[in-house]
Amino acid sequence: xxxxxxxxxxxxxxxxxxxxxxxxxxxxxxxxxxxxxxxxxxxxxxxxxxxxxxxxxxxxxxxxxxxxxxxxxxxxxxxxxxxxxxxxxxxxxxxxxxxxxxxxxxxxxxxxxxxxxxxxxxxxxxxxxxxxxxxxxxxxxxxxxxxxxxxxxxxxxxxxxxxxxxxxxxxxxxxxxxxxxxxxxxxxxxxxxxxxxxxxxxxxxxxxxxxxxxxxxxxxxxxxxxxxxxxxxxxxxxxxxxxxxxxxxxxxxxxxxxxxxxxxxxxxxxxxxxxxxxxxxxxxxxxxxxxxxxxxxxxxxxxxxxxxxxxxxxxxxxxxxxxxxxxxxxxxxxxxxxxxxxxxxxxxxxxxxxxxxxxxxxxxxxxxxxxxxxxxxxxxxxxxx
Amino acid sequence: xxxxxxxxxxxxxxxxxxxxxxxxxxxxxxxxxxxxxxxxxxxxxxxxxxxxxxxxxxxxxxxxxxxxxxxxxxxxxxxxxxxxxxxxxxxxxxxxxxxxxxxxxxxxxxxxxxxxxxxxxxxxxxxxxxxxxxxxxxxxxxxxxxxxxxxxxxxxxxxxxxxxxxxxxxxxxxxxxxxxxxxxxxxxxxxxxxxxxxxxxxxxxxxxxxxxxxxxxxxxxxxxxxxxxxxxxxxxxxxxxxxxxxxxxxxxxxxxxxxxxxxxxxxxxxxxxxxxxxxxxxxxxxxxxxxxxxxxxxxxxxxxxxxxxxxxxxxxxxxxxxxxxxxxxxxxxxxxxxxxxxxxxxxxxxxxxxxxxxxxxxxxxxxxxxxxxxxxxxxxxxxxx
Numbered sequence: 091x092x093x094x095x096x097x098x099x100x101x102x103x104x105x106x107x108x109x110x111x112x113x114x115x116x117x118x119x120x121x122x123x124x125x126x127x128x129x130x131x132x133x134x135x136x137x138x139x140x141x142x143x144x145x146x147x148x149x150x151x152x153x154x155x156x157x158x159x160x161x162x163x164x165x166x167x168x169x170x171x172x173x174x175x176x177x178x179x180x181x182x183x184x185x186x187x188x189x190x191x192x193x194x195x196x197x198x199x200x201x202x203x204x205x206x207x208x209x210x211x212x213x214x215x216x217x218x219x220x221x222x223x224x225x226x227x228x229x230x231x232x233x234x235x236x237x238x239x240x241x242x243x244x245x246x247x248x249x250x251x252x253x254x255x256x257x258x259x260x261x262x263x264x265x266x267x268x269x270x271x272x273x274x275x276x277x278x279x280x281x282x283x284x285x286x287x288x289x290x291x292x293x294x295x296x297x298x299x300x301x302x303x304x305x306x307x308x309x310x311x312x313x314x315x316x317x318x319x320x321x322x323x324x325x326x327x328x329x330x331x332x333x334x335x336x337x338x339x340x341x342x343x344x345x346x347x348x349x350x351x352x353x354x355x356x357x358x359x360x361x362x363x364x365x366x367x368x369x370x371x372x373x374x375x376x377x378x379x380x381x382x383x384x385x386x387x388x389x390x391x392x393x394x395x396x397x398x399x400x401x402x403x404x405x406x407x408x409x410x411x412x413x414x415x416x417x418x419x420x421x422x423x424x425x426x427x428x429x430x431x432x433x434x435x436x437x438x439x440x441x442x443x444x445x446x447x448x449x450x451x452x453x454x455x456x457x458x459x460x461x462x463x464x465x466x467x468x469x470x471x472x473x474x475x
Numbered sequence: 476x477x478x479x480x481x482x483x484x485x486x487x488x489x490x491x492x493x494x495x496x497x498x499x500x501x502x503x504x505x506x507x508x509x510x511x512x513x514x515x516x517x518x519x520x521x522x523x524x525x526x527x528x529x530x531x532x533x534x535x536x537x538x539x540x541x542x543x544x545x546x547x548x549x550x551x552x553x554x555x556x557x558x559x560x561x562x563x564x565x566x567x568x569x570x571x572x573x574x575x576x577x578x579x580x581x582x583x584x585x586x587x588x589x590x591x592x593x594x595x596x597x598x599x600x601x602x603x604x605x606x607x608x609x610x611x612x613x614x615x616x617x618x619x620x621x622x623x624x625x626x627x628x629x630x631x632x633x634x635x636x637x638x639x640x641x642x643x644x645x646x647x648x649x650x651x652x653x654x655x656x657x658x659x660x661x662x663x664x665x666x667x668x669x670x671x672x673x674x675x676x677x678x679x680x681x682x683x684x685x686x687x688x689x690x691x692x693x694x695x696x697x698x699x700x701x702x703x704x705x706x707x708x709x710x711x712x713x714x715x716x717x718x719x720x721x722x723x724x725x726x727x728x729x730x731x732x733x734x735x736x737x738x739x740x741x742x743x744x745x746x747x748x749x750x751x752x753x754x755x756x757x758x759x760x761x762x763x764x765x766x767x768x769x770x771x772x773x774x775x776x777x778x779x780x781x782x783x784x785x786x787x788x789x790x791x792x793x794x795x796x797x798x799x800x801x802x803x804x805x806x807x808x809x810x811x812x813x814x815x816x817x818x819x820x821x822x823x824x825x826x827x828x829x830x831x832x833x834x835x836x837x838x839x840x841x842x843x844x845x846x847x848x849x850x851x852x853x854x855x856x857x858x859x860x
Contacts (some may be wrong), residue, residue: 132628145538146538148537148539149537151536151537151538152532152536152537153530153536153580153581154533154583156538156541157580157581157582157583157595158583158589158590158591158592158593160593160595161591161592161593161617165591196538196539196541196542197542198542198543205543206544206547207546208542208545208547210538210541214593214621216617216618216620217617217621217622220618220621220847221619221621227852229506229851232599232600232601233601233605235546235601236549236599236601236602236606237605336790343539444854447857462856463854463855465600465853466600466613466851466853467830467852467853467854468850468851468852469619469832471618471622471847471848472832472834472848
């Protein structure tokens with residue numbers, strides 16, 4: 091079986107930057123052999139970050155912005171791959187394929203009277219394929235939605251491949267949104283399940299930015315100085331999404347800036363650190379609530395492995411430990427993995443499955459009716475002249 | 476070489492409905508053998524048509540609408556294929572592949588200070604692939620833009636394959652927009668050139684709708700009753716787009732409802748039929764201007780072959796004949812083809828090229844720097860369970 095070089099590109103709801111993972115990959119499915127060659131996050135230029143934020147807003151977005159931004163992000167992703175591969179000292183022409191998640195700008199998990207269940211990831215794959223000169227797999231979420239799923243989460247497949255073990259594990263990613271993948275000991279793919287637990291860093295980051303001008307609560311130092319505002323926490327914990335049974339998925343349209351507008355208005359008399367502390371505890375408690383109600387009735391949890399930017403927030407990590415003293419709470423780094431690179435690596439693996447003609451959705455995670463091949467393939471735009 | 480059944484789906488800027496062509500196709504490139512098995516236009520439901528119109532407007536569109544509409548159109552296209560194949564008495568499971576143009580909702584032909592050169596066609600291919608159960612090629616325009624082209628027009632490739640002859644021919648399509656493909660006698664692909672001449676029916680239809688409530692000027696009967704408002708025609712003919720040298724492409728953002736707002740305001744005192752007559756002559760004269768300035772200096776035109784909805788507007792056809800008495804002006808039907816089905820057939824042919832790993836952009840038409848494989852391939856979402 092040939093060894094291929096693949097690049098995974100991820101740009102999450104937290105809008106930190108573009109994650110680029112270069113991996114060496116062999117075979118597919120449960121036989122996948124993976125080596126991470128390099129990983130780098132290329133920050134968004136401020137103008138582009140602001141444009142993405144506008145594109146997420148119903149009030150500020152329009153068709154012209156989305157048309158243009160789709161291509162701009164294609165160039166930004168291409169550029170990120172060029173910069174990263176240069177830093178890895180790796181020749182672009184050796185890349186066999188790219189898996190690009192794209193930037194999610196909207197996600198409608200269920201049909202409503204006016205709207206169709208749908209999802210929108212942008213970052214034009216033709217631009218990436220042309221600029222880098224290789225085939226690109228992208229738009230992974232739509233086919234799962236076509237098959238009746240919510241199109242998210244998709245990492246459970248790669249987590250199953252990388253983390254199955256003799257323990258009952260929960261992988262808790264804390265990006266903009268929090269999501270949990272449950273990998274029971276020695277399980278089959280069908281036994282894996284996953285769902286979004288609610289907010290990850292999204293509310294914390296936005297609150298910190300509005301109250302202090304800083305982009306996030308570095309190391310959890312701000313929340314450490316505050317105390318819990320109990321009525322506010324109680325109020326937050328009654329959010330419909332937290333209480334809802336999985337399968338479920340969510341995004342910025344639920345816990346984004348409009349949500350933060352509301353809570354900052356309601357609790358405007360409280361001190362900054364207390365508000366930051368309370369929304370941090372909300373993330374911890376929402377994770378606990380989901381575990382106690384939707385996981386622990388089925389199995390004992392041996393290990394919780396925290397990944398994503400939230401794993402660097404020590405206050406948040408300690409809050410999660412306090413909430414669930416009976417579980418061992420580890421970080422990806424404790425296991426020798428990297429929190430930052432996990433999702434970018436996932437999309438290199440998912441692209442590999444698509445190019446092998448294999449499915450990679452997990453029915454218990456997305457709620458899809460059947461296994462399907464995810465994504466569109468943009469061919470290498472061969473040079474003919 | 477295997478015979479394949481392919482479906483081409485087209486939904487043009489005129490928003491009439493979804494064109495579905497079922498073809499039998501063999502081989503590729505200049506050796507392509509094509510038989511049209513069936514053709515049908517499935518009208519848009521009124522609600523969906525209104526939603527598409529909203530999605531075209533900078534003021535009325537937003538990210539939520541576009542996210543939802545992309546999937547809604549995926550279902551509408553799938554449904555159109557199901558209805559058409561049922562009418563053709565053709566089993567869906569025998570379709571080998573689909574080429575779907577999608578609905579263009581925006582097109583930015585050149586970089587501006589704020590905006591990236593880009594194009595946006597929607598109608599989620601994963602939905603079509605899942606609902607019909609075959610692979611889908613879509614998003615044809617982006618790769619040509621990645622290669623420096625305008626992403627339009629794309630029909631010249633298929634017109635070259637279907638219409639090359641011993642005569643100097645110009646194929647004039649009159650859909651929402653007018654476009655011309657020039658196929659000199661016994662030419663090579665490199666000798667074909669093409670560009671958008673300006674408005675097709677777009678202004679006529681919108682003016683007729685606003686002034687009479689009817690969707691278009693059936694057979695040209697309204698314009699036949701009017702006379703030319705000379706200052707208005709002169710004014711229209713000074714439009715920057717008409718005068719500009721090819722390669723060039725345009726769309727609803729230039730000649731859409733905002734354009735019509737302006738002219739109806741300016742000429743509000745004129746009678747309805749005269750306004751309709753004048754905008755009809757504008758389409759004819761803009762075609763003539765482009766021919767005399769950008770084609771005839773290079774070659775004598777033997778035949779002008781008119782296609783698209785505009786070929787059914789007899790007044791428009793007569794105006795074109797009057798403008799260019801030295802050319803033979805024919806319709807697609809005069810040659811045994813069908814105006815209505817031409818573009819849908821084109822996307823079945825273009826999908827076939829992509830699946831053969833062949834380029835299908837015409838550099839002289841789009842202005843691209845090099846030949847590239849167009850489109851993304853959404854694999855057949857095999858059933859695994």
